[in-house]
Amino acid sequence: PLQKVTSYFVLVQTQQTVLAAVGEDAEFSCQLLDTKDVLQVTWQKISRDVETNVATYSKYYGQRVNDGFNDKVKFKYTGLQNCSIVIRNVTEQDEGCYHCLFNTYPEGSFTGRTCFQVYELHEPVVDVRESNSAEEWVVSCSATGRPAPTVTLSQQHLSFSQYNTVSVSNTNATFTVTTTAVLSGSRKHSTQVGCAARVLSAPHREVMETIPEVQKTSVGGEKLFLYTTD
Template identity: 65%
Template sequence: MPHGKNLWLILFLFTFGGAFQKDVAAVIQTQQTVLAAEGEDAPLSCQLLETKEVHQVTWQKVFGNTKINICSYSEYYGQTVNPGFEKKVQFTEAGLKNSSIVIRKVTEQDEGCYLCLFNTFPDGALTGTTCLKVYELHEPILDVSRSNVSAESVVSCSATGRPAPTVTLTVLQQNLSFSHYNSSSVTHSNGTVTVTTTALLSASSSTQVGCSVSVLSAAPREKLITVPGFTETSDDGLVEDSGPDHSVIGWIVGVLAIGVLVALLAIFWFRRKNQSRKHQKEKNSKEQISVIQNEEIFVPQKNIEEQTSVLINRQTSKSPTTKYPITLDVESSPHPILTGKKSS
């Protein structure tokens, strides 16, 4: 069976291929050293430049005198990642002539050399080697202070990394330079090293200085800061910056802000007070109108009837022969008025 023959051949190469390994740099193209910052992903790749009968490609990691298989690829089995590396290693390109993997979120434990084996028949395994170096580098800390003994600025820059970082100070203004360089280092228990570099700078006007830190051949990290100039001499003999006093400016801004706040509160209070007064006046006016409308003059009905009866009797006794109908106009006046009309 063809498949059985290929399976036997793959198992033979996978098990005993290491005994036939050759270091043929001209046959396998790979990057000798790969740098990766701690926590980043590290890509590894290799390419077979000659035409060979390749049955399997295997990746191994070197632990001292021991080599451990981490993953492999073959046309029969496809991609295989060995137990313990499933979450750490992943194929990005799987082939019998080109193979690439990525090691995720590298740590110091991932540092070391990795082997890329092209298991061929009948030549055996052709091996390429790539060494991974994991570095650690934190952002630089750049600080400026004034010298206690001279009219100069003390520029200090420090950075922590593994291995020990290189710290370099620079002045952006061409006609200026640092003097009295001094560098010190402190090694920590976790293997990182803090390097601090200090220097003196004398400048009559403000200028920018920079700090560049790097480890190995990785890309450097940089930081800039402005150093104030020295134009005014203080009582203790030091030269002081003639630039604006930011504390005074801050005090003025604070006073203005408080004044604006007080003014806004006063305007708000007066508006509320005027609205309250206006509301009270409207309320009083409505109450007065209501009282006036509800006041009425009441005339007792009994007195009106008695007065009407007396007037009728008097009129009848004085003129018994006059026939004038008598009417009582009560509605138009509060007091009853007797009127006489001649009948036609």
């Protein structure tokens, strides 16, 4: 039997999710895709199911940012069919979902919804130390962020083994994640190891560390390992 499929047209175009790092600015934009008689555009913040009016724009009264948001929110573009706001210097308290309402007559309101998440990610730190074997190094990388970052190691020419990852919860709601691995292989040339840290779908942060080449020689029957850089 044929199934009845109900299709509908989304009248308000907006971002489903917005990510921003602590201290950055975040932009929210909404566009009404069908021409309507819009009287006012209203922005609301939804937190714990409580709706709070943030700002409004109307043809007759212009822009208005509500009390409590004056130092936080500004309009970037104002129009009755297309409107955008910027949240400045974002913090964890700015997280939540935001609605843009195109208030029309006589049809009522058309609403768009954007959910906002603030993240934190500090530059990763790489540590390289010798193991008991001349052809092995222990490489570890730590990164702190919120939510817990994903930390990955990369290398040129050689191979990693014995991966281990530990996550520690900090008192300020961040997490420090450390990934450790053994780098092995004949190092006739210097090589680079990299560490990349990522939170959610935000851009990753990466650092590189150069491990020098090893030259073997012998003095008085004893083997010495000389570490040189290119």
